[in-house]
Amino acid sequence: MAKHWADFQYEIYLNGLTGAVPRLPTDLTRLEALTERRLGPGPVGYVAGSAGDGSTARANRAALERRRIVPRMLRDVHERDLSVEVLGRCLPAPLALAPVGVLSIMHPDAEPAAARAAAAQGVPYILSSASSTPMEQVAEAMGDAERWFQLYWPKDREVARSFLNRARAAGYTALFVTLDTPLLSWRPRDLDQAYLPFLHGVGTANYFSDPAFRAGLAKPVHEDPDAAVTHFVGMFADPGKTWPDLAFLRENWDGPIVLKGVLHPDDARQAADAGMDGVVVSNHGGRQVAGAVAAADALPGVVEAAGDRLTVLFDSGVRTGDDVFKALALGARAVLLGRPYAYGLALDGQAGVEHVIRCLLAEFDLTLALSGHASPSALSPADLVEDTA
Ligand SMILES: Cc1cc2nc3c(=O)[nH]c(=O)nc-3n(C[C@H](O)[C@H](O)[C@H](O)COP(=O)(O)O)c2cc1C
Numbered sequence: 001m002a003k004h005w006a007d008f009q010y011e012i013y014l015n016g017l018t019g020a021v022p023r024l025p026t027d028l029t030r031l032e033a034l035t036e037r038r039l040g041p042g043p044v045g046y047v048a049g050s051a052g053d054g055s056t057a058r059a060n061r062a063a064l065e066r067r068r069i070v071p072r073m074l075r076d077v078h079e080r081d082l083s084v085e086v087l088g089r090c091l092p093a094p095l096a097l098a099p100v101g102v103l104s105i106m107h108p109d110a111e112p113a114a115a116r117a118a119a120a121q122g123v124p125y126i127l128s129s130a131s132s133t134p135m136e137q138v139a140e141a142m143g144d145a146e147r148w149f150q151l152y153w154p155k156d157r158e159v160a161r162s163f164l165n166r167a168r169a170a171g172y173t174a175l176f177v178t179l180d181t182p183l184l185s186w187r188p189r190d191l192d193q194a195y196l197p198f199l200h201g202v203g204t205a206n207y208f209s210d211p212a213f214r215a216g217l218a219k220p221v222h223e224d225p226d227a228a229v230t231h232f233v234g235m236f237a238d239p240g241k242t243w244p245d246l247a248f249l250r251e252n253w254d255g256p257i258v259l260k261g262v263l264h265p266d267d268a269r270q271a272a273d274a275g276m277d278g279v280v281v282s283n284h285g286g287r288q289v290a291g292a293v294a295a296a297d298a299l300p301g302v303v304e305a306a307g308d309r310l311t312v313l314f315d316s317g318v319r320t321g322d323d324v325f326k327a328l329a330l331g332a333r334a335v336l337l338g339r340p341y342a343y344g345l346a347l348d349g350q351a352g353v354e355h356v357i358r359c360l361l362a363e364f365d366l367t368l369a370l371s372g373h374a375s376p377s378a379l380s381p382a383d384l385v386e387d388t389a
């Protein structure tokens, strides 16, 4: 019998018999404000902030909220199975943790704690290139759990090759290549505070520990950390890349490759033509292009273009179980969770991230059941209507 994520609801009520209540809110939209109260505006500004006036981040939420679920009745939802197949692996639920860099600004245990939480819940964790902890150390924290690595494709080919070799050697199986950040966007919340973690050396662990990166430095990192940061800023990404460059990745990575940040159906077709395995429909949580299409509005077109050639995943704005339902009904195979788990980490370390995962999946499981479905594969666009009011 498959795990019923909804059991977490009963567990909370049972604990209540001894007077215990959850350490963190079960409404995940409340975590940002609590984190800001705990950590102050600098780090939270970086995590919560987005591009321009925030219009894309708001549009992400609006596009999910505008779609409404049409529940069906009397359909035997007693036994449910949330498992899905993604990139050849069976996942216990349609969820992975999105790559979120610089997690040490949220909590000293940073990425290893998030990775342990994901592993404990059986959910894949996608480690960011911009991690505050080297990828090998995070891999150890993951134990036997599925390891996925996100690549910011460095300008320097040797550093790129070295990252891929290190990721493979550390047991990462799938590669998520983020296309939407060849440059850092205009982020007023960070600009107004003149705060960028990377300039303090945070989020550079994979680079500073990399032999090919170090080979480009005149002095060791510890002797001239400012020069190392400047080198990182100059090479973390490459705005000159074009579609034919993907051949380099295909030649140097033999596992699945997923392109993150695809919003246009033609880009999905090009991804499939280039031999990619999947795409993440994402606008980076509204952090890159202000005024961009909401991720949920882009999803149906990409799903149609992908057909059965690509696995389509989704992120940007997922906060609730019904958001997961809606993304799946629009055709995503699974969703990536972003900011909420970073706040869970800030507030309660590994336990906070586990709390966030369990709340989201319990709410999704209940939403699925209460809407008359027993598995994610049963969902389709017909389960939604658009609120045009
Ligand atoms: C603080 C922060 C750091 C991020 N770092 C990365 C990163 O290193 N690589 C990446 O591909 N995406 C990164 N993202 C984007 C997430 O992977 C994801 O696309 C986004 O958080 C989804 O939006 P949401 O948090 O509003 O749901 C980051 C997002 C945040 C909030």
Ligand SMILES: CCCCCCCCCCC(=O)C(=O)O
Pocket (backbone or CB within 6 Å): 101, 130, 181, 184, 198, 232, 233, 236, 284, 287
């Ligand atoms: C002038 C800036 C150079 C260094 C930028 C590194 C950007 C990494 C972006 C991390 C991320 O995805 C996000 O914050 O969002």
